[in-house]
Amino acid sequence: MKIRFTKMQGLGNDFVVFDGVSQTVTLTRNQCRRIADRHFGVGCDQILLVEPPSRADVDFGYRIFNADGSEVEQCGNGARCFVRFVHDKGLTDKRAIRVETAAGIIEPRLLDDGLVAVNMGVPRFAPADIPFAADAEALAYALQVGDQTVEVAALSMGNPHAVLRVDDAEAAPVLSLGTGIESHPRFPQRVNAGFMQVVTPHAI
16 A cells, blocks of 8 residues: 655654545554665654644644654654644645644644744643653753763653753754753653754843
8 A cells, every 4th residue: 555645844843744534544663664764765853743633623644653663752853743734735724733642732833924923832841741760850960871971951841851951052962962862761752862062041
C-alpha cells in the first residue's frame, strides 16, 4: 500500500507529515522507525499525523511520533508545520483552528504574513510531570554528562525539555553535550536538549 507524505521543517526541526484526513494512515512503531531512518527511510526528527476530529468542538486530531517510534504529546515546531500543512493542502480555510493533541487542545493561528502563532500553554515544572528523576522541584538540576557536570532547567511543554544556559548560543556544545543530555537516565522518556543565551533582560 502506498501512502502520500510531505516533508517539512520548522527552524531546522524536520518532519514527515501524513494526511490522515484524505487517506487512511495507520502507523506501527516499527514503521515510524523505518520512515525516520535517515539512511534507509525518508529521514526526519518526528512524524506528524493529521487526523479527522474525534469530537465536535475541534477541527483536527494531531499525533506526533519520535524517530524511535514512541508517541509524544506536543511539539511547537511541529504544530507550526501542522497549521501550514492543513492550509496548503486545502483541508481548512480557517485562520484559527482547534486541534486535539495528546496534551490537550491547542488553538494555533495562521497569520496574515504566513507565519504561525501557537499558544503552547503553561510550562509544567513538577518532576513527575516532565518526567524527570528528582526528589523535589528546583529551578535547576546538576547533571553528570560524560566527564562534565552541567546545570539544566527541566520542564514539560507537553514533551520534556532540558535547558542549559550558555554565554553564546551560536557556539553552544550541541554535539558534545546535547546527545548526553537527551539520553540521560534521569529523563526516562528522553528529553529535548536546548541551549539558551540571555542577550538582554528582554531578549533570549
